[in-house]
Ligand SMILES: Cc1cc2nc3c(=O)[nH]c(=O)nc-3n(C[C@H](O)[C@H](O)[C@H](O)COP(=O)(O)OP(=O)(O)OC[C@H]3O[C@@H](n4cnc5c(N)ncnc54)[C@H](O)[C@@H]3O)c2cc1C
């Protein structure tokens with residue numbers, strides 16, 4: 032059986048679902064193909080950080096735009112996906128780290144990102160529960176966190192309501208381009224045809240790009256995550272550190288979510304697991320930041336698979352080999368926040384042939400060809 | 403060869419016995435301070451009473467198993483009070499926690515004998531103080547020497563219901579009622595198969611007869627309506643009899659349970675696939691009759707591999723250890739293997755009849771009222787899970803168990819769905835109009851049980 036449409040979206044993470052929504056809102060006949068359930072990979076299992084602070088400057092225009100969409104998520108999808116503006120507090124544990132916080136203030140200023148340095152005296156006064164290892168912090172009041180389990184499914188549901196077709200349990204096993212048409216074939220033998228294809232397949236986007244003659248050095252990235260039992264709520268901001276070896280946040284119902292380091296994964300399965308040694312090490316770092324966490328019970332740990340690019344920023348933009356093909360993948364561990372805007376940007380690339388967001392840094396041909 | 407055995411219940415003891423006899427010295431791990439497992443759990447030394455009082459008909463078996471355990475402790479690397487909280491089958495490493503100290507056990511072969519836990523169906527009021535599982539009620543009696551209340555109602559189905567009620571009555575607690583949700587006719591229909599169980603079946607009949615003779619209030623085919631009470635605890639229980647009449651009974655404690663479910667989280671983390679066993683109405687890890695799993699070097703025995711009871715656990719423990727030795731190229735006695743295989747096959751047929759006699763009351767679970775607590779860790783009601791399954795949900799409908807967990811938080815708390823998972827699956831399946839096996843099962847994630855975050859290391863201690 033063949034399904035014909037105007038745009039095919041390959042991959043139902045936050046980015047792909049947002050693209051389907053934005054295209055459908057503009058009247059495009061769009062079909063999204065997802066191997067499992069929407070949001071069952073990186074987009075559904077991540078830490079839930081909705082953070083602009085600390086991003087590569089090239090990403091900040093996208094992050095700013097996405098932040099605006101996060102603020103309207105309830106109007107767009109009917110749920111705010113537990114998005115809460117708690118602020119993001121990035122901590123320094125020594126002079127060198129503090130210098131990095133100060134250096135970033137300039138970057139933030141240039142991009143209109145509100146950011147406030149919390150100095151050595153103020154930090155323990157404002158956050159008396161921080162451990163003595165912390166010497167300073169920088170606070171981004173507009174940042175926060177959300178529930179990753181809800182975002183992609185909610186975007187997909189809104190896309191359905193706007194007329195998009197969301198095909199779950201549809202694994203694409205072959206893709207071709209001929210005579211101005213893309214033809215995708217699913218494992219079950221269904222065929223999908225359209226003149227435009229959006230490659231939004233997360234880590235697996237690398238294989239899709241390769242199939243169209245533009246391989247990129249994408250590698251699997253599996254952040255290590257753990258969550259505690261509920262304890263009385265006291266950690267309001269989403270916490271990070273310079274260097275990123277630990278991050279943690281508490282949700283109002285009390286659970287503390289703690290990330291840092293990397294687990295193990297097999298993207299072919301796909302399968303991802305936290306590494307016990309890493310979990311224990313990160314818990315130790317977390318107690319350094321917030322000593323009161325000692326003794327709290329960890330009830331679950333997990334990981335997921337994102338695509339990591341060598342320079343830590345994604346591939347976004349048109350293919351250099353195949354007209355009608357657009358890529359957005361390889362978010363390198365921080366694409367949850369970006370997802371909503373990525374969908375909007377992709378819809379503009381497809382329908383308007385342009386977008387206001389500078390995308391040059393994300394070109395697919397920025398990597399030297401593999402030796 | 404480095405062999406790790408997790409569990410020192412009937413299965414683990416008999417497994418280690420075989421391994422030790424073959425010249426091995428396995429690393430032997432159990433969370434409990436002593437061997438014996440659930441059924442032959444030993445009270446702490448100051449509370450020890452004679453075996454006859456503690457284990458009744460099982461006294462001889464219990465004594466024999468404890469003796470075997472005591473003799474084996476020195477022939478293994480015995481690690482009591484040690485939780486195996488994660489297993490990595492590829493790296494062949496077990497991660498353990500003993501009184502706050504982390505350790506890693508490297509193995510060439512692992513034999514998991516992790517046993518079972520009570521299977522619960524929530525009833526309105528089941529989270530009131532004074533309500534425990536049947537197994538919990540029994541352990542209170544066995545290990546602590548005290549009952550769960552002064553006037554106790556036992557509610558549920560399965561052999562444990564009658565056994566625990568009998569044990570309480572014997573210990574001179576007042577048994578206010580024994581309420582069996584299985585109709586008499588269902589049990590009667592399975593009776594021919596049950597006769598195969600010989601002594602086990604006879605014991606079951608004996609308990610029922612004994613209780614009736616002492617005029618303990620007994621009802622079969624009941625529908626529980628609510629456990630009543632307040633912050634101070636349980637005050638009574640209401641139910642409907644098979645004829646549709648409502649009854650109430652005053653009590654200060656309730657023991658409830660509907661059979662057992664395997665404690666199979668380690669097997670899950672080991673990557674062993676699961677299948678739905680329709681007769682047991684449980685998800686069980688895949689293994690062959692000897693206990694070999696599709697994951698090389700990993701073996702299963704006892705209730706953790708599918709509920710079989712204490713006798714089966716002993717046989718299966720020995721059999722899985724022999725399989726492990728066979729696979730390692732060690733000679734084993736063919737006659738012993740044949741004897742164990744025959745005994746296990748015989749037990750299997752009895753077990754099937756038992757499961758037919760006491761089927762899981764899926765309809766009770768599925769019918770839990772919207773406002774009744776389903777997931778007590780997260781304080782969620784049955785209606786919260788049903789709402790997550792519906793298309794009107796802002797995030798769309800949840801077509802399977804893990805997605806329903808993601809949307810509603812059911813099974814996301816301290817117990818990770820070990821308690822509410824069976825009932826939650828029935829509720830979701832009914833809401834979706836699907837057979838329960840079609841909606842999947844909750845994925846296991848480490849740690850197997852909650853694990854405390856360690857206190858910071860003192861500054862003087864070197865970082866390894
Ligand atoms: C553990 C973890 C923690 C993280 N924490 C954060 C955080 O705090 N903040 C943040 O901003 N980011 C975070 N990230 C990163 C973020 O989750 C990802 O960058 C983002 O979700 C990527 O979205 P995506 O849509 O590109 O990819 P995905 O969510 O992976 O979606 C791609 C989809 O494509 C589908 N697919 C792939 N191949 C095929 C095929 N052949 N046929 C059909 N479908 C296919 C997959 O099944 C998948 O659902 C984290 C990531 C992980 C793993």
Ligand SMILES: Cc1cc2nc3c(=O)[nH]c(=O)nc-3n(C[C@H](O)[C@H](O)[C@H](O)COP(=O)(O)OP(=O)(O)OC[C@H]3O[C@@H](n4cnc5c(N)ncnc54)[C@H](O)[C@@H]3O)c2cc1C
Nearest residue numbers: 409411412413432433439440486517537704705711712715
């Ligand atoms: C509460 C309860 C009461 C029961 N009462 C009876 C009864 O009276 N009569 C009867 O015939 N049957 C009873 N049963 C059933 C009976 O337990 C089993 O048939 C039998 O004990 C199974 O033996 P086993 O060796 O498979 O498991 P168990 O006896 O359950 O032993 C498993 C052992 O593994 C340990 N363990 C499990 N996971 C880990 C881990 N991750 N790390 C470290 N250690 C671990 C446990 O601490 C336990 O000691 C009861 C079951 C339960 C749950």
